[in-house]
Amino acid sequence: MDTILSGMRPTGRLHLGHLHGALKNWVRLQNDYRCYFFVADWHALTTDYAAPQEINHYSREILIDWLSVGLDPSRSVIFRQSRVKEHAELHVIFSMITPVPWLERNPTYKDQIKELTEKDLSTYGFLGYPVLQAADITIYKANKVPVGVDQAPHVELTREIVRRFNQTYRPIFPEPEVLLTETQKLPGVDGRKMSKSYNNAVFLSDSPKEIEQKLSRMMTDPARVRRTDPGEPEKCPAFEFHKVYSLPEEIETGAKGCRSAGIGCLDCKKIFIKHVIDDLAPAHERRRQYENKPDEVEEILARGNQVAQTKAAETMAEVRAAVGL
Numbered sequence: 001m002d003t004i005l006s007g008m009r010p011t012g013r014l015h016l017g018h019l020h021g022a023l024k025n026w027v028r029l030q031n032d033y034r035c036y037f038f039v040a041d042w043h044a045l046t047t048d049y050a051a052p053q054e055i056n057h058y059s060r061e062i063l064i065d066w067l068s069v070g071l072d073p074s075r076s077v078i079f080r081q082s083r084v085k086e087h088a089e090l091h092v093i094f095s096m097i098t099p100v101p102w103l104e105r106n107p108t109y110k111d112q113i114k115e116l117t118e119k120d121l122s123t124y125g126f127l128g129y130p131v132l133q134a135a136d137i138t139i140y141k142a143n144k145v146p147v148g149v150d151q152a153p154h155v156e157l158t159r160e161i162v163r164r165f166n167q168t169y170r171p172i173f174p175e176p177e178v179l180l181t182e183t184q185k186l187p188g189v190d191g192r193k194m195s196k197s198y199n200n201a202v203f204l205s206d207s208p209k210e211i212e213q214k215l216s217r218m219m220t221d222p223a224r225v226r227r228t229d230p231g232e233p234e235k236c237p238a239f240e241f242h243k244v245y246s247l248p249e250e251i252e253t254g255a256k257g258c259r260s261a262g263i264g265c266l267d268c269k270k271i272f273i274k275h276v277i278d279d280l281a282p283a284h285e286r287r288r289q290y291e292n293k294p295d296e297v298e299e300i301l302a303r304g305n306q307v308a309q310t311k312a313a314e315t316m317a318e319v320r321a322a323v324g325l
Helices: 016-029 041-048 055-069 086-095 100-104 107-115 129-138 149-168 208-216 239-245 248-260 265-291 294-323
Strands: 003-008 034-039 076-080 144-147 177-180
Touching (some): 016 034, 055 265, 055 294, 086 129, 086 149, 149 177
Parallel strands (some): 144 177
16 A cells, blocks of 8 residues: 655645545545655744744644544544654755755745745745655655645655665665646635634534634626626635536536526525535534544544654664765
8 A cells, every 4th residue: 555645834724625625535545555645843933933833723723624634544644743853853864865956946945935925935944845845755755746736746846855865875765756636726705815823714623603704705797797697607705606506507507597687696606505514513522522622632633743753763774874974
């Protein structure tokens, strides 16, 4: 059975974008792979080093979200990055052999430097986070990494680091392959990409009432100024929720009603809002159970940390021998 690894930074509450962009796929992958899923708290420091107060809180919150949507600790190793110190040790080894130009050409690095102008990102940690990412992947000898197309360059950089290490010392690590995942992208309530930083997200932990309130006021086709104005579904951000949640006949009815002005935007939204609430109901029930059993959550994390640390220690013993330490 091949090994896969993936993780998320604990920088905020998880939302529907995370659910359809990654988590539903992670749940499916548990059936076919040996899975390692980790809370990437060291990675959170790359952009939020000046305000780390919420990292512990969000680390626990996203763990509960993972368990709520169906990640199974009996089938997957679920752990916290900073509890496995071997990640940092391998990161140091890799940093010795990684050319700086490899990091500077990283498209995500360039984009975030431009976008996150309110933060000082002129740090090695931010420039070098792909090296830590490479250590995260290879410490468990992961064969595949589930990512979207935009994240594929990160895995390619890991492959380059692996090749350089294996050629410089001796072959220890497999070159991880990209496991491209088809993601269903949902816009935020303002039509932009769903993001906590845009204050436009529907969170997995939102109550049914909060979900209804948020989605009821979601942006629609700007051409529909009045109830009697016809619209175009493909220009309506809210219609993307129909594509993900609604039945085929509901999608067809909504599209026809929009183009003919036969249905109002709010009535159209109510159709998929019900499906969103129903779809999240099992996760909400499991979340309540875990929130009422904090010790059980800690035990799950402790077991995952131990399993991950044991495997990471085995790998680092090989690395130290190869490097001569």
